[in-house]
Amino acid sequence: MKALQKYKRTYILALQNAMEYRTDFLMSLISGGFIILVQCFLWTAVFRSSPHEIINGYSYSQMIIYSVLSGVVSKLVSAGFEGEIANDIKTGGLSKFIAQPIHYFSYRICNFFGGKTVQTGVVLILFVILMIVFTQIWEFHLSVVQVVMFLVSILFGLLINFLLFYSISALAFIITEVWGVYIAFNQGVYLLSGAIFPLTIFGDTFARISSYLPFQYVVFFPVNIINGSLTDHEIVRGLLVQAVWVIALMMISKFSWDSGMRKYVAVGG
Amino acid sequence: MSISLMEFRKHVRMFFIFAKNSLLGYMEYKANFYSGLIMETVFLLSKLIYIIFVFRLGIEINGISPDQMMIFTGTYTIMIAIYTGLFMDNFYRFAGHIRNGTLDLYMTKPLSLQFMISFRHVNFAFPIPNLIAGITMVVLAWQRLDIDPSLIHLAGYIGAILSSTIVMYSVLLLPQILAFWTVKSGSIFDMLDKCWDLNNMPMYIYPKWLRRIGLYVVPILFITNMPSVYLIERLDLFLAIWIFAAPVLSLLVVRLFWKLAVKRYESASS
Numbered sequence: 001m002k003a004l005q006k007y008k009r010t011y012i013l014a015l016q017n018a019m020e021y022r023t024d025f026l027m028s029l030i031s032g033g034f035i036i037l038v039q040c041f042l043w044t045a046v047f048r049s050s051p052h053e054i055i056n057g058y059s060y061s062q063m064i065i066y067s068v069l070s071g072v073v074s075k076l077v078s079a080g081f082e083g084e085i086a087n088d089i090k091t092g093g094l095s096k097f098i099a100q101p102i103h104y105f106s107y108r109i110c111n112f113f114g115g116k117t118v119q120t121g122v123v124l125i126l127f128v129i130l131m132i133v134f135t136q137i138w139e140f141h142l143s144v145v146q147v148v149m150f151l152v153s154i155l156f157g158l159l160i161n162f163l164l165f166y167s168i169s170a171l172a173f174i175i176t177e178v179w180g181v182y183i184a185f186n187q188g189v190y191l192l193s194g195a196i197f198p199l200t201i202f203g204d205t206f207a208r209i210s211s212y213l214p215f216q217y218v219v220f221f222p223v224n225i226i227n228g229s230l231t232d233h234e235i236v237r238g239l240l241v242q243a244v245w246v247i248a249l250m251m252i253s254k255f256s257w258d259s260g261m262r263k264y265v266a267v268g269g
Numbered sequence: 270m271s272i273s274l275m276e277f278r279k280h281v282r283m284f285f286i287f288a289k290n291s292l293l294g295y296m297e298y299k300a301n302f303y304s305g306l307i308m309e310t311v312f313l314l315s316k317l318i319y320i321i322f323v324f325r326l327g328i329e330i331n332g333i334s335p336d337q338m339m340i341f342t343g344t345y346t347i348m349i350a351i352y353t354g355l356f357m358d359n360f361y362r363f364a365g366h367i368r369n370g371t372l373d374l375y376m377t378k379p380l381s382l383q384f385m386i387s388f389r390h391v392n393f394a395f396p397i398p399n400l401i402a403g404i405t406m407v408v409l410a411w412q413r414l415d416i417d418p419s420l421i422h423l424a425g426y427i428g429a430i431l432s433s434t435i436v437m438y439s440v441l442l443l444p445q446i447l448a449f450w451t452v453k454s455g456s457i458f459d460m461l462d463k464c465w466d467l468n469n470m471p472m473y474i475y476p477k478w479l480r481r482i483g484l485y486v487v488p489i490l491f492i493t494n495m496p497s498v499y500l501i502e503r504l505d506l507f508l509a510i511w512i513f514a515a516p517v518l519s520l521l522v523v524r525l526f527w528k529l530a531v532k533r534y535e536s537a538s539s
Binding site for chain 1: 300308325464466467470474
């Protein structure tokens with residue numbers, strides 16, 4: 001029990017830190033609003049110019065809800081710790097974790113979720129406001145089950161994104177100047193997760209391939225639960241796939257870190 | 270007159286020395302070059318998604334055909350190449366110069382201070398993928414739209430890009446100058462940085478009020494739209510005058526603001 005104390009402390013510290021910078025997160029949400037704005041204007045223009053009422057399986061209201069929510073969700077699940085890990089590896093900060101009775105993975109995940117707890121709070125408030133607005137404008141129904149499923153899928157999405165970035169951060173064991181790769185990976189995940197466009201617009205083959213990859217379960221899947229474009233069966237199936245990916249990525253991250261640690265030489269620090 | 274011409278020549282010569290200096294830096298630290306190249310290529314892909322989307326859809330959006338859309342995206346990509354190559358590194362460093370006191374050192378140099386701040390670093394990694402993709406898109410769309418490839422058209426397009434470059438320099442430097450007062454590069458710059466995303470799509474998808482603000486008040490939409498508007502022949506008389514007036518006006522404003530800021534600068538550091 002005592003062993004868990006230090007992780008609880010890590011979690012609380014990260015939570016307090018995020019509390020301190022809550023306005024910062026809110027500001028980043030607002031500045032992220034421009035891309036949502038572009039998206040909304042684009043879809044409005046597209047639906048106005050198109051003879052069809054349904055485009056790529058989405059109605060106008062579903063598409064706007066998708067654009068707004070995907071912008072918010074992608075900000076919520078974003079990782080952003082890979083630079084810190086690379087720095088730990090490069091400058092030898094990792095050495096103290098080897099010498100001390102604290103596990104690096106557990107430390108990182110507690111730290112991550114500590115920060116995300118406050119951000120989730122901010123997003124939930126925003127979510128309630130958005131949902132009230134949407135239900136006022138369009139005939140848009142939201143069931144309790146949908147909301148619960150959405151929250152569960154967000155939790156899985158957070159886990160998947162954490163594990164993806166934790167696995168890739170082990171690259172810093174091999175490459176010293178790794179920042180470019182990280183930013184590229186970050187942008188790649190952003191695209192493939194469906195944060196800009198719903199993934200169905202790239203055709204059936206692309207959608208099928210991406211349904212086997214972990215990325216779309218970070219943003220595309222949770223947002224589709226809310227805007228009602230998935231059946232109950234598809235939701236349950238999606239949640240199962242998320243769970244499978246969490247387990248698979250745990251194994252991948254363990255493998256990548258084990259092989260990285262074998263290369264690590266603790267000099268200085 | 271001859272003195273100012275000599276000064277001008279000196280600054281041009283210095284610019285090439287700065288560029289050479291930056292290039293040497295890349296040759297020394299090759300990993301930085303490749304990292305930048307990979308990163309920018311992925312960012313480019315995320316911009317290209319918009320044009321892929323438009324072609325898959327295959328319809329005119331607010332009267333703009335997919336091929337015309339490609340002219341806009343191509344020009345946007347070329348403008349990103351110019352921004353990242355010439356200005357980005359310098360603008361991001363600007364607030365740091367004030368905070369760390371390196372600005373004082375620059376003041377002692379026998380060159381224009383604004384010039385030193387604006388052109389000290391040239392980025393060679395970021396513009397490469399953007400230039401290749403941008404020029405390819407414009408050439409491709411030019412052919413598909415059967416625009417007469419005459420010298421006048423080409424000169425007009427390059428002229429419009431020049432005009433846009435000057436406006437871009439002014440609009441993005443202006444919020445940086447605020448650092449003279451705030452010492453930190455503030456949230457206004459971040460906001461403007463994000464506003465840039467509005468250029469992902471041609472201005473014709475936006476409502477009229479937003480287009481007007483983006484062209485005349487904060488000319489962020491001016492930067493990537495004007496050269497394309499010229500090519501697809503949507504330039505009316507008013508815009509044609511504005512294409513000449515905007516760079517002069519914005520450069521004048523930024524120069525005056527710069528002089529005002531330097532006058533009240535009292536070395537923040539040490």
